[in-house]
Amino acid sequence: MSDLTHPVTSPAARPGRIRRWFTRPATAPSPAPSPAPAKRVQFDAPLLPWIFLAPQLVVIFVFFYWPSVQAVTSSFYIEDPFGFGATFVGIDNYRDALGSREYQRIAGFTALFTVLVTAFSLGLGLLFAVKADKVIRGRSAYRTALIAVYAIAPPVAGLMGMMLFDQHIGPFVTLAGWFGYEMKVGINYWDTASAMILISVWKQVPYNFIFFLSGLQGIPASVREAAVIDCRGGFTRFRTAILPLLAPTAFFLLIINITYALFDTFAVIDVMVKDKPANNPLTLVYKVYNDGFRGNDIGGSAAQSVILMVIVLVLTLIQFRWLERRVHYG
Amino acid sequence: MASITISNVSKTYPGAKAASVSDINLDIRDGEFIVLVGPSGCGKSTLLRMVAGLEEISGGEVSIGSRVVNQIDPADRDIAMVFQNYALYPHMSVRENMAYGLKNRRTPKPEIEARVAEAARMLELGPYLDRKPRALSGGQRQRVAMGRAVVRQPAAFLFDEPLSNLDAKLRVTMRGEIRRLQKRLGTTSLYVTHDQLEAMTLADRLVVLNGGRIEQVGAPLEIYHNPASTFVASFIGSPAMNLLDARIEGGRISLGSTQLDTSPVYGHSGPVTLGIRAEDLTPAAAGLPFRTDFVEELGAQRLVHGHVDGQPLVLTLDPAMPLHDEMRLSVAAARVHIFDTTSGKRLDLVRQTRQAAHQPA
Ligand SMILES: Nc1ncnc2c1ncn2[C@@H]1O[C@H](COP(=O)(O)OP(=O)(O)OP(=O)(O)O)[C@@H](O)[C@H]1O
Numbered sequence: 182m183s184d185l186t187h188p189v190t191s192p193a194a195r196p197g198r199i200r201r202w203f204t205r206p207a208t209a210p211s212p213a214p215s216p217a218p219a220k221r222v223q224f225d226a227p228l229l230p231w232i233f234l235a236p237q238l239v240v241i242f243v244f245f246y247w248p249s250v251q252a253v254t255s256s257f258y259i260e261d262p263f264g265f266g267a268t269f270v271g272i273d274n275y276r277d278a279l280g281s282r283e284y285q286r287i288a289g290f291t292a293l294f295t296v297l298v299t300a301f302s303l304g305l306g307l308l309f310a311v312k313a314d315k316v317i318r319g320r321s322a323y324r325t326a327l328i329a330v331y332a333i334a335p336p337v338a339g340l341m342g343m344m345l346f347d348q349h350i351g352p353f354v355t356l357a358g359w360f361g362y363e364m365k366v367g368i369n370y371w372d373t374a375s376a377m378i379l380i381s382v383w384k385q386v387p388y389n390f391i392f393f394l395s396g397l398q399g400i401p402a403s404v405r406e407a408a409v410i411d412c413r414g415g416f417t418r419f420r421t422a423i424l425p426l427l428a429p430t431a432f433f434l435l436i437i438n439i440t441y442a443l444f445d446t447f448a449v450i451d452v453m454v455k456d457k458p459a460n461n462p463l464t465l466v467y468k469v470y471n472d473g474f475r476g477n478d479i480g481g482s483a484a485q486s487v488i489l490m491v492i493v494l495v496l497t498l499i500q501f502r503w504l505e506r507r508v509h510y511g
Numbered sequence: 512m513a514s515i516t517i518s519n520v521s522k523t524y525p526g527a528k529a530a531s532v533s534d535i536n537l538d539i540r541d542g543e544f545i546v547l548v549g550p551s552g553c554g555k556s557t558l559l560r561m562v563a564g565l566e567e568i569s570g571g572e573v574s575i576g577s578r579v580v581n582q583i584d585p586a587d588r589d590i591a592m593v594f595q596n597y598a599l600y601p602h603m604s605v606r607e608n609m610a611y612g613l614k615n616r617r618t619p620k621p622e623i624e625a626r627v628a629e630a631a632r633m634l635e636l637g638p639y640l641d642r643k644p645r646a647l648s649g650g651q652r653q654r655v656a657m658g659r660a661v662v663r664q665p666a667a668f669l670f671d672e673p674l675s676n677l678d679a680k681l682r683v684t685m686r687g688e689i690r691r692l693q694k695r696l697g698t699t700s701l702y703v704t705h706d707q708l709e710a711m712t713l714a715d716r717l718v719v720l721n722g723g724r725i726e727q728v729g730a731p732l733e734i735y736h737n738p739a740s741t742f743v744a745s746f747i748g749s750p751a752m753n754l755l756d757a758r759i760e761g762g763r764i765s766l767g768s769t770q771l772d773t774s775p776v777y778g779h780s781g782p783v784t785l786g787i788r789a790e791d792l793t794p795a796a797a798g799l800p801f802r803t804d805f806v807e808e809l810g811a812q813r814l815v816h817g818h819v820d821g822q823p824l825v826l827t828l829d830p831a832m833p834l835h836d837e838m839r840l841s842v843a844a845a846r847v848h849i850f851d852t853t854s855g856k857r858l859d860l861v862r863q864t865r866q867a868a869h870q871p872a
């Protein structure tokens with residue numbers, strides 16, 4: 182190919198083709214077109230890349246697409262509770278779910294729960310990160326203490342939370358008692374909700390803390406110093422010169438935290454409301470589980486999980502479309 | 512515009528065993544361009560940062576104008592700083608970068624715009640005002656950093672190796688630009704570099720630092736011709752000054768078995784360090800026996816490396832001059848620097864030599 186494009190630039194190439202393949206005189210102008218774009222790897226066999234991709238594809242298919250398709254299909258059927266076949270019911274399952282007052286109430290609580298958990302987890306994570314970033318003495322001890330919580334498994338966190346809010350030995354209940362309030366977690370709806378939010382936030386703060394802290398430490402010291410000279414007020418400086426540089430981190434964490442609040446708080450909620458009287462706050466995910474595995478309403482539960490999937494999809498799309506544009510990837 | 516007074520300033524970093532900067536005294540006149548120069552780790556940045564307020568002052572006092580600034584916030588010291596890696600705000604456009612400091616000081620908007628426009632004109636940044644720093648070349652970023660300092664119209668500019676991230680050619684251009692700008696604005700400047708050439712060309716006065724202490728202060732040529740110590744002698748000037756072990760015996764300087772053809776030297780005898788600049792050596796009929804090792808061609812001149820009495824020596828020669836493997840070199844008596852071998856301090860014996868030459872011996 183290079184012979185066609187540069188037929189005479191390389192006199193050394195002429196005498197013997199074979200020799201040219203093995204030796205290339207260093208002084209002769211290179212016969213290859215030099216401004217070629219970065220070389221792509223080419224496979225001779227068209228099947229080969231698929232073989233390389235196969236394990237990953239299988240995993241994605243088996244654990245993601247297959248269940249998703251299953252969920253979508255079963256959401257259009259009512260399944261016999263004893264497993265004797267299913268009846269196609271169209272969008273009835275969706276209509277039932279969205280029309281039910283209970284579902285709406287739980288959806289409302291889920292929204293509130295998600296907003297509060299996300300806001301507090303991000304806010305506290307950022308606050309601790311900013312404070313930890315300033316600590317010079319005892320730095321690592323402080324950080325380890327904050328990060329350690331992250332190592333606690335969610336059900337254990339839920340259990341610890343239950344202990345903290347226990348009717349008899351829970352320090353939070355005692356604390357509320359001092360203010361003349363009788364806290365009844367597991368019985369009083371809003372008491373349970375508060376405890377649930379508190380434990381969920383507590384569990385997520387370390388995660389945000391780690392990311393914010395590394396984000397802060399990624400900001401060049403000289404940029405901070407330039408800002409110290411340019412702006413007197415610490416808070417204004419943080420808001421105008423530091424925070425915008427944390428935006429990519431914050432954006433990423435926002436998505437992660439919303440997903441956490443919607444789905445990963447399941448174990449915490451489970452520990453807190455299982456075997457408790459019915460009037461307790463639940464989130465949509467917990468209801469999916471309740472209806473599907475406790476109530477054996479596979480169709481309804483599938484419809485609800487499809488709705489959840491759509492919600493997450495829409496939220497993520499909105500975030501990427503709207504927020505990412507305002508984020509500066511310096 | 513203001514003078515800067517640094518008195519008895521020292522700095523010990525928390526946890527550090529020794530002071531990084533000790534007992535610095537320096538009076539910087541209004542409008543003066545001072546360059547702090549010295550090898551890596553000698554405390555240049557530390558001193559500059561104490562003036563900026565980015566580093567706490569462990570001892571002594573820094574005044575800008577008539578105000579002691581030890582306890583004053585960096586933003587209130589009326590200084591602007593240019594950093595080595597530019598330190599531009601990545602999320603702000605060039606315009607916003609320059610305006611940021613003014614906006615925070617509640618400068619009226621039309622005034623900000625006027626100053627930014629003026630700085631952009633001076634630094635030829637007009638076409639880039641709406642770009643983000645990441646879309647600029649290194650040289651352009653450096654100019655934005657300069658612009659950010661200029662728009663502030665501060666009492667003093669502080670530069671911490673602002674050119675060391677640029678390539679050699681651009682560095683020379685920017686060097687000229689900084690000097691021109693400073694002359695025009697007449698703003699007191701404190702400039703840190705480890706590049707002695709940059710230091711020589713920019714400074715009204717040079718401050719040579721070594722191990723956290725001032726080794727010598729003076730105009731570039733004054734320091735070049737009268738280095739106060741072997742440290743300064745070897746640091747300022749390129750190629751570095753030749754430093755040779757010699758002896759003074761009975762008023763005569765001898766290098767190995769050769770006696771230097773100078774007038775008698777009084778006030779010292781025993782071993783000394785002899786300093787001779789490469790350009791002060793000339794081939795002659797008689798003098799130091801020199802053996803050539805190799806030659807570096809620089810175009811306008813050539814550097815001839817060799818040795819005298821087993822000690823390395825460099826001399827500069829006109830390329831038109833003939834080269835020999837063995838030469839005899841002579842040096843003017845007034846161009847010989849004598850330093851104490853143990854302390855490295857300059858011994859002012861040469862002047863006595865010159866006076867001695869006028870006396871009937
Ligand atoms: N934050 C710090 N903590 C402890 N020691 C420090 C700190 N910063 C600097 N030092 C020490 O202080 C001394 C002077 O450092 P400084 O940064 O002022 O050197 P410099 O002259 O600017 O060197 P360079 O040319 O390499 O920038 C060095 O020995 C350094 O190790």
Ligand SMILES: [Mg+2]
Pocket residue numbers: 555556557
């Ligand atoms: Mg430095």
